[in-house]
Amino acid sequence: MRLFIEVPVWLGDTIMASVAVENVMTHFKGAEVVVFGSKVATEVYKAHPSVSSVEVDESKQSKNRWQWLYQKTKTLGEFDLAVSFRRQWSTRFLLWCVNARQKARYRRLDKASIHQVKRYNDFAAHVLGVALPLGDLVLPFAPHSFARPTLGLNPGATYGSAKRWYPEEFAKVAIALSSTHDIVIFGGPSEQDIALEIETLLHEAHVTNVQNLAGKTTIAQLCAYIGGLAWFITNDSGPLHVSAAYKVNTVAIFGPTMNTETHGWHNPNERIVKLDLPCQPCMKRVCPLGHHACMRGVKAKDVLDKIALLA
Incomplete structure (x- = not known):
């Protein structure tokens, strides 16, 4: 066969x-x-x-x-x-x-x-022509073992800018948790600029326990690193589903897309941050109204409140 x-x-x-x-x-x-x-x-x-x-x-x-x-x-x-x-x-x-x-x-x-x-x-x-079970997501990579509890940030989203939360808000979350968690920033080669922006903001706030891996990992390494995280903050993007496969503590930020269709599957440790605006979900790559309110209106406190609920 x-x-x-x-x-x-x-x-x-x-x-x-x-x-x-x-x-x-x-x-x-x-x-x-x-x-x-x-x-x-x-x-x-x-x-x-x-x-x-x-x-x-x-x-x-x-x-x-x-x-x-x-x-x-x-x-x-x-x-x-x-x-x-x-x-x-x-x-x-x-x-x-x-x-x-x-x-x-x-x-x-x-x-x-x-x-x-x-x-x-x-x-x-x-x-x-048969019934099939709806099981968990499958990834064949063993989770990485970090020396300390680690917070992962994923500020990119390949599909388009409308799905991206703001670098300064990612940085505020990382600063708030930096005394108890090391920080790792993820992203693909096309997302190095936004990752560097967050890294710069953290250094300006005197946070030194940060590692920027944007554009530096293979898919296997990306999956293994995310699998070993204590916390993961992410837009609606591929790495969100990596975290779901490992059931990592995750806060997923949704703006223009439908969380009912693409949230982390079978991850009991996921919490979703999403506003309830009349223009959501538009399903567009770029905000058609020009204000990007669905993501601009989400603040670091909203994410930190979700983390407090999961802790």
């Missing part, structure tokens, strides 16, 4: 799909599993014990994307099932090229506002 599984592009979506992917692999226990996807997404599965190999989608870097996808599929052999957790046109083409007896491309089966984890799992259950 050979399975071809295309995972979502983004880290957060890949982790939210992990429940469904795990169920598919368990259903076909012992099968040879090939995972295909972006470099970020496939990093999650490189160390997975049930995955035989990972194939990175480099088609966007090719001169001819469609030719690259076609040629790539011809090197992978035959499959019994090819399933994709993506909806894009490129996925339609990819599945057309893959040599598989059964093929399935992700689609929403329920128009109601439900968690994305359930959407992915419902799709997998529909493909297999």
Whole structure:
């Protein structure tokens, strides 16, 4: 039995799909599993014990994307099932090229506002024709062991600026907890500026027990570090779902997006900070009204109050 599984592009979506992917692999226990996807997404599965190999989608870097996808599929052999957790046109083409007896491309089966984890799992259950359990998120990395209780800050959000809380407010939270916690700032290569801004504010407040890891970690290191945190403050972004997988004490700040669909799945230690404005949720990358009130109105005290409730 050979399975071809295309995972979502983004880290957060890949982790939210992990429940469904795990169920598919368990259903076909012992099968040879090939995972295909972006470099970020496939990093999650490189160390997975049930995955035989990972194939990175480099088609966007090719001169001819469609030719690259076609040629790539011809090197992978035959499959019994090819399933994709993506909806894009490129996925339609990819599945057309893959040599598989059964093929399935992700689609929403329920128009109601439900968690994305359930959407992915419902799709997998529909493909297999069986009921599938809604378990925990799955990451194969052991949590890092910090020398002292550590607070993690995640000020970035790849999807767009509308989801980002403000650096000065992140810094205020870190300053308030710096006497009892070391501080680690996370972020991707494109988020180094905002991470540096927070680091500068902390140094100006004479907080020296801070480490800025923005742009300096692999996906495996990012997951392991977040998994070992005492507290995590984050926007609605991929690392939020990393913290949920490890059930880390988390305060998640939501502005333009729907927390009912993308909060930390099965994390009893998560608390959500969200205003109740008439313009929420707009689901836009940039505030369409220009005031960004849904995030600007959230203050450090709001986050610290949530931490006090969890402590």
